[in-house]
Structure formats: C-alpha cells, structure tokens
Amino acid sequence: MFDLTEKHAVVTGGGSGIGQAISLLFARQGATVHILDRDEAAGQQTAQQIQASGGQAHAYAADVSQQAQIVDIFQRIGRADILVNNAGIAHVGNVENTSDTDFDRVYQVNVKGAYNCLFAAVPLMKAQGGGIIVNMASIAAHVGLTDRFAYSMSKGAIFAMTLSVARDYLSSNIRCNSISPARVxxxxxxxxxxxxxxxxxxxxxxxxxxxxxxxxxGEPAEVAALALYLCSAEAGFITGCDYPIDGGFIKLNS
The missing domain is CATH 1.10.287 (Helix Hairpins)
Structure with missing residues (x-):
C-alpha cells in the first residue's frame, strides 16, 4: 500500500519541518522527490539524506513568489505526478497592527506561492494524463485564532483554491485536497x-x-503520513476535501 514508485513528487518548503518529513517519507515509498526551498542549503541537505538512504531526490533553490522562476523549475523537472504546496510563512498580529508590508509578504509566499506552483504544475499534469495535489492549509482557515489576521487570510485562500482546482480539473484526472494542521x-x-x-x-x-x-x-511525520495517503492510489476516490490534523482543536475546544 501507498507505493509511489516511478512517481515524481514536487515538495515546496521541503528543506525543513513538515516539508522535510514529507520529502523523506515519499522517497522511502519510492518517489523521486524534487525539493523546492528558498534555503538552498537546507534543500540540498534533505536531498542528500534521501540519496544516502538509496532514494532519488533533487533540490532547487526557489522563491515560490516568483512565477517565472517556478515555471522554469517545473519545466526543467519535466514531470509532476504529485505536488505538495507546503512552503509558507507565519505572522502574528491583528488587523490594526498588520502593516501593508506584512500583509503583502504573507500573501506573496502563502497565497501567490501556491498559485505559482499550481500554475506551473497543472499543465504538466494535464499533458501526462493526471496528477495529485495536496495544499497545506491550517486550522486558521476554519476557526478564529487570536492575532493571526494575515496568516488566517492566507490559509483561507488555500482552502478555497483547493476546492476550485479540484472542481475545475475533474475531467483531467487531477485530484486536489488540503491538510489543515494545528500546531506542529x-x-x-x-x-x-x-x-x-x-x-x-x-x-x-x-x-x-x-x-x-x-x-x-503534532509531529511532522504525522502530517507526512496523511499527505502520503492523500497522494497514493488508495485515496483515488478523494478530491476537494480538507483534512484537519489538529489533536481535536477544531471540534473539541470549548
């Protein structure tokens, strides 16, 4: 089960944290992993760790907010069976103390960054007959969190884009889901x-x-396990869904 042999998986923010855990797990399941990270050294370190264990991985220095750069990287990769839109940044503040610079910075990475990767990956997936996308949302897309105005905006956008892409590309055999972690x-x-x-x-x-x-x-490996399921053939009947992995936060907090 959950075999990714011969699959090419692109993971943004794969140099650390949840993205690194996803990259390592997908490689263990047989995928060739393409790690996109602004921190080139971190991306290379994750790729080398995979290679040292006998897996296949490549790392690319990438700023997801720059569309031309991202399109070029995807063209060089050439095939994208799986895209995990994981790269993101945080911000603490309410609407009054979130400057326009802060707001734009979060938007550029969390929202436009995911859009840029979708823009680059979907044509490849259509041409090859299908693909699988997992976007990293957050519990902030579902509940009100104190002092997370810009971050909540960005993750709400991820949730909505997931539904839109899932609907638009049903006939192209592209599945798109999202994961909403609590604190990891x-x-x-x-x-x-x-x-x-x-x-x-x-x-x-x-x-x-x-x-x-x-x-x-939560632990990064726990989020990675959920991402693996959603990107596997075993989840072939699932699209347009969001999966909280939150220790009960959304439903059990009073």
Whole structure:
C-alpha cells in the first residue's frame, strides 16, 4: 500500500519541518522527490539524506513568489505526478497592527506561492494524463485564532483554491485536497519560542502543547503520513476535501 514508485513528487518548503518529513517519507515509498526551498542549503541537505538512504531526490533553490522562476523549475523537472504546496510563512498580529508590508509578504509566499506552483504544475499534469495535489492549509482557515489576521487570510485562500482546482480539473484526472494542521512541533516553533520567550522556553512549550485538546503538538511525520495517503492510489476516490490534523482543536475546544 501507498507505493509511489516511478512517481515524481514536487515538495515546496521541503528543506525543513513538515516539508522535510514529507520529502523523506515519499522517497522511502519510492518517489523521486524534487525539493523546492528558498534555503538552498537546507534543500540540498534533505536531498542528500534521501540519496544516502538509496532514494532519488533533487533540490532547487526557489522563491515560490516568483512565477517565472517556478515555471522554469517545473519545466526543467519535466514531470509532476504529485505536488505538495507546503512552503509558507507565519505572522502574528491583528488587523490594526498588520502593516501593508506584512500583509503583502504573507500573501506573496502563502497565497501567490501556491498559485505559482499550481500554475506551473497543472499543465504538466494535464499533458501526462493526471496528477495529485495536496495544499497545506491550517486550522486558521476554519476557526478564529487570536492575532493571526494575515496568516488566517492566507490559509483561507488555500482552502478555497483547493476546492476550485479540484472542481475545475475533474475531467483531467487531477485530484486536489488540503491538510489543515494545528500546531506542529517544528524547528520554527522552537525558534519562535526562543526568540520571544527567552528563559521561559519550557513553560511556553508546555502551554502551547496543551492548547490542543489531545495535550501535545503534532509531529511532522504525522502530517507526512496523511499527505502520503492523500497522494497514493488508495485515496483515488478523494478530491476537494480538507483534512484537519489538529489533536481535536477544531471540534473539541470549548
């Protein structure tokens, strides 16, 4: 089950965190993984880790907000059986303290970045007879989160684009779904805590962990496992759906 042999999978933001976990897992399942990351060294490190284990991987320095650059990379890759739109950035603030620069920065990466990859990948998928897309949304697309105005905007857009692409390309054999994680323990979380709560790291980590009803943060590998299912033949009857992976956050928080 969940065999990706001979599949070419493009993973944006594959150099760290959830994207890295997805890249590693997809490679173990037989896919040739193409890692797009603004941090070229991180992307190369993930690719080398895959190669050292006998897998196939390539890394590309990529700014997803730059359409011409992304189209060129996809043309060089030549085939995209799977696209995982994972690259994204965060922002803390409400509408009053979110500057237009902040808003545009989040939009350019989280929204336009996903659009650029869809714009580049869908024609390839149509030409080859089909493909699978997973977009990384968030619980912020479903519930109100304090001080996440721009981030929530961007993930709401991801959720809506997922539905649109799923509907538009039914006849092209392209499936499109999204995943909505709650807080996942990544290096970004550790860095955020260290930068903003120096000396209180353990206390803040515990507080953030308990914000999920299940009592802990998610792990990147858990999100990767869900992405693998959605990108496998076993999920062939699923399109236009969003999958919260949130420790009960959406339905069980009171």
């Amino acid at each position: 323990h990544t290096p970004f979380v550790d860095g955020f805590i260290a930068q903003n709560y120096a000396g209180q790291e353990a206390e803040i980590f515990a507080k953030l962990s308990k914000s999920q009803p299940i009592g802990r943060m």
